[in-house]
Amino acid sequence: MGFVIRWVFAFVLLAATYNPTEWNFVRWSMANFETNLSLTVLFGLILLVGYIIYLRATLRSIGVFGMILVFAVVGTLLWVLYDQGIVSLDNPTVNTWIAVFTLSFVLAIGLSWSIVRRRLTGQADMDDVDE
Template identity: 80%
Template sequence: MGFIIRWVFALILLAATYNPTEWNYVRWSMANYEKSLSLTVLFGLILLVGYIIYLRATLRSIGVFGMILILAVVGTVLWVLFDQGVVSYADPTINTVIGIVALSLVLAVGLSWSIVRRRLSGQADVDDIDE
C-alpha cells in the first residue's frame, strides 16, 4: 500500500505540473503570471519542493543508472503493449498521459527502493551518521 501512495503522489506532482488538459501549472502560470505573479511563484516553489524530495530520494536510492533501467523496463512494457495491439500511440494526449505515468513510476520506485531492499535483504540503509 505504501508504494501505491508514493506513486499516486508522484502522479499528482507530475500531472499538476503538466497534463494534456488546461488544468495544470504550466498553462495556468503562462496565462496568469502578469496578474498573479506572487501566486505563480508560490505554486512553482511548492512544486519544486515536491520535485526535490522525489528526485533527491530517487537519486540517492537507485541513482541515474537505476532511473534509466526502470525507464527501460517501462518502455519495454509499452513496446510489448503496442506490439500486441493493446495501446496505440496515434493520440498525443494518450502519449502525454503515458509519459506522466512512466515518470511517476520511476519516482515512486526511487522513493520506495530503500524500503524494498531492506525487506528483501534484511539490511537497513544508513546514509547519514550522527556524531
C-alpha cells in the same frame, strides 16, 4: 499500500505540473503570470520542493543507472503492448498521460526502493540507522 501512496503523490505532482488538459501549472502560470506573479512563484516553489524530495530520494536509492533501467523496462513494456495492438500511440493526449504515468512510476520506485531493499535483504542504509 505504501508504494501506491508514493506513486499517487508522484502522479499528482507530475500531473499538476503538466498534463494535456487545461488544469495544470504550466498553462495556468503562462496565462496568469502578469496578474498573479506572487501565486505563480508560490505554486512553482511548492512544486519544486516536491520534485527535490522525489528526485533526491530516487537518485540516492536507485541512482541514474537504476532510473534508466526502470525507464527501459517500462519502455519495453509499452513496446510489447504496442506490438500486440493493445496500445495505440497515435493520440498525443494518451502519449502525454503515458509519459506522466511512466515518470511517476520511476519516481515512486525510487522513493520506495530503500524500504523494499531493507525488507528483502535486512540491510539498512546509513540514513535508516536512527529508526
